[in-house]
Amino acid sequence: MSKLKVERLGGIGGFGGNMSHLRSVGEVDLAKISDEDKKIIEALFELHKNSGESLNRDNFRYRITRKTAAGTESIEAEEDKVPTVIKQCVKDEIV
Amino acid sequence: MEKETNHCTHHHGECHCFIIPVKILKKFSKDKKLSAKARKGFADAARFETEWRKAREVKSLVTASAQKMLPSGLTKVPSKAPVVSVFDCKQHTTLPGTPISNPGSSTDPTSKRTFKETTSLAQFYKTVFGRNSIDNAGMALISSIHYSVKYNNAFWNGDQMTYGDGDGNIFVDFTKSDDVVGHEITHGVTQHTLGLAYHDEPGGLNESISDVFGSMFRQWEAGQDVAHADWLIGKEIMGPGAISRGYTCLRDLSNPAASHCLSPQPTNFSQYRNGMDPHSSSGIPNFAFYKAAMAIGGKSWIILGKIWYKSVTGFGPSPNMTMKQFANRTRSVAGSLFRTRPAIKKAVDKAWLDVGL
Numbered sequence: 114m115s116k117l118k119v120e121r122l123g124g125i126g127g128f129g130g131n132m133s134h135l136r137s138v139g140e141v142d143l144a145k146i147s148d149e150d151k152k153i154i155e156a157l158f159e160l161h162k163n164s165g166e167s168l169n170r171d172n173f174r175y176r177i178t179r180k181t182a183a184g185t186e187s188i189e190a191e192e193d194k195v196p197t198v199i200k201q202c203v204k205d206e207i208v
Numbered sequence: 209m210e211k212e213t214n215h216c217t218h219h220h221g222e223c224h225c226f227i228i229p230v231k232i233l234k235k236f237s238k239d240k241k242l243s244a245k246a247r248k249g250f251a252d253a254a255r256f257e258t259e260w261r262k263a264r265e266v267k268s269l270v271t272a273s274a275q276k277m278l279p280s281g282l283t284k285v286p287s288k289a290p291v292v293s294v295f296d297c298k299q300h301t302t303l304p305g306t307p308i309s310n311p312g313s314s315t316d317p318t319s320k321r322t323f324k325e326t327t328s329l330a331q332f333y334k335t336v337f338g339r340n341s342i343d344n345a346g347m348a349l350i351s352s353i354h355y356s357v358k359y360n361n362a363f364w365n366g367d368q369m370t371y372g373d374g375d376g377n378i379f380v381d382f383t384k385s386d387d388v389v390g391h392e393i394t395h396g397v398t399q400h401t402l403g404l405a406y407h408d409e410p411g412g413l414n415e416s417i418s419d420v421f422g423s424m425f426r427q428w429e430a431g432q433d434v435a436h437a438d439w440l441i442g443k444e445i446m447g448p449g450a451i452s453r454g455y456t457c458l459r460d461l462s463n464p465a466a467s468h469c470l471s472p473q474p475t476n477f478s479q480y481r482n483g484m485d486p487h488s489s490s491g492i493p494n495f496a497f498y499k500a501a502m503a504i505g506g507k508s509w510i511i512l513g514k515i516w517y518k519s520v521t522g523f524g525p526s527p528n529m530t531m532k533q534f535a536n537r538t539r540s541v542a543g544s545l546f547r548t549r550p551a552i553k554k555a556v557d558k559a560w561l562d563v564g565l
């Protein structure tokens with residue numbers, strides 16, 4: 114529950130694609146982030162199902178995974194919807 | 209659909225930019241657990257969204273009524289080249305950033321290059337396809353450079369292009385490849401024409417159209433025929449860490465699955481799966497374009513480019529178009545545009561059959 118797993122996806126390079134050599138992953142410790150960031154992340158999990166498609170193209174998306182009592186839950190959110198703490202936790206690598 | 213808004217709060221000297229629905233902004237603005245400053249920020253953002261939406265609605269109404277005012281029979285207003293402007297984000301993430309007054313003669317090579325390539329791309333669309341900018345109505349071409357810190361990406365946000373500097377290891381400055389500039393601007397053209405969605409098959413087509421026109425622009429700038437073109441996407445944005453491992457590009461239209469690509473792609477529709485990243489599935493139509501171009505020969509933009517352009521721009525929006533539907537459209541456009549040269553339609557047909565479509 115205390116940590117979020119984050120993966121940066123897409124971009125013009127296609128990070129995280131199944132044949133891609135570009136990967137970008139990281140973690141966020143919920144105990145170390147502000148209440149505001151927590152609220153925003155909570156809202157992303159609440160809302161992801163009915164968020165419409167934007168006109169962003171080649172924008173990074175972030176897959177955010179959390180563990181709850183009910184199990185593991187993942188959402189994907191566009192870069193301009195996630196707080197900086199999520200964007201900055203990942204490290205781009207060639208794998 | 210949920211209304212969305214841009215909301216920025218500034219603290220610790222950073223800009224936190226994100227888009228969240230208005231009802232959540234309103235909820236946050238009343239949340240007593242948040243600081244008074246943060247609550248006010250959310251309330252302001254909710255009000256801003258309402259005004260911003262109104263402004264956007266007026267903008268589209270003006271465009272529609274301006275079109276109605278054209279004298280009958282006149283389909284195009286005599287037009288000047290679109291305004292090309294470049295903004296400097298100075299490593300922040302607020303768009304568009306600070307305007308650069310004379311971007312074409314700036315001492316910043318990124319500014320100079322962005323201005324030059326964007327202007328050249330407008331000429332490419334104008335002289336080859338008769339298109340006046342992204343919307344075919346002279347829309348200003350706005351680019352933001354030096355976006356964020358060590359940012360490994362370039363993107364189109366529905367209104368403008370944005371380029372990162374790269375981290376200096378995997379990637380360098382994203383304005384360095386002319387095909388990347390062409391790729392991003394073409395996302396705008398697709399938005400204003402086919403209006404393709406960005407997931408599954410239409411998403412892969414959307415990406416492919418950007419790669420195809422980006423690659424054609426690269427060939428047009430170099431004056432290359434199909435045999436001399438390198439067909440690479442992102443060759444000049446590869447950083448030392450990528451080059452030392454043998455990677456020469458993001459993608460290669462002539463060999464989408466090649467090991468020298470940072471992001472190899474499927475080459476046949478039998479490998480397609482729903483949910484694939486569009487930057488992956490685009491390999492299938494990319495390969496079809498390459499195969500048809502090689503079969504036809506000469507310069508890609510002269511014959512095949514016109515077939516692709518008409519297929520993208522000539523039939524109105526089709527947001528959920530499948531790859532097969534697009535393939536069939538190019539077959540029929542090839543037949544109608546080049547009625548007296550059946551070999552061209554044959555080449556298009558065979559290229560699509562070769563990739564399983």
Ligand SMILES: [Zn+2]
Pocket residue numbers: 125170171391395415418
């Ligand atoms: Zn793209």
